[in-house]
Amino acid sequence: APALRSAFCVLDVPAVVLDADVDAGLIDTLMQRLRLAVAATAPEARGTPALVRGTFGPDAGALGAATLPMFFNFSPRAGILMGAGAQTYAQAQEESHVAL
Numbered sequence: 436a437p438a439l440r441s442a443f444c445v446l447d448v449p450a451v452v453l454d455a456d457v458d459a460g461l462i463d464t465l466m467q468r469l470r471l472a473v474a475a476t477a478p479e480a481r482g483t484p485a486l487v488r489g490t491f492g493p494d495a496g497a498l499g500a501a502t503l504p505m506f507f508n509f510s511p512r513a514g515i516l517m518g519a520g521a522q523t524y525a526q527a528q529e530e531s532h533v534a535l
Contacts, residue, residue: 436468436472436476439451439473440472440473443473443477444478448484449485450484450486450487451486451487453469453487453488454489454495456492456493456495459492470486
């Protein structure tokens with residue numbers, strides 16, 4: 436709960452989706468405990484995002500992996516997955532324009 440609360444302080448998201456390849460009862464229990472913990476420590480001036488149960492379940496990892504080729508081939512900033520910073524990205528863009 437402390438890590439999730441810290442993320443809420445930095446990011447303004449309307450919802451957080453929780454999903455995993457574990458028993459559905461475990462996810463539901465985790466969501467209930469997180470809701471209580473986050474609500475108890477939320478600042479008064481700021482609401483808490485909705486916690487939503489995901490629907491991918493055991494297929495989540497496979498679906499995420501399946502989207503990577505699409506991301507690498509069609510994203511203008513595919514280097515972000517490899518840890519490339521903005522400067523490295525700009526250099527790669529310049530080199531690709533020079534090569535043309």
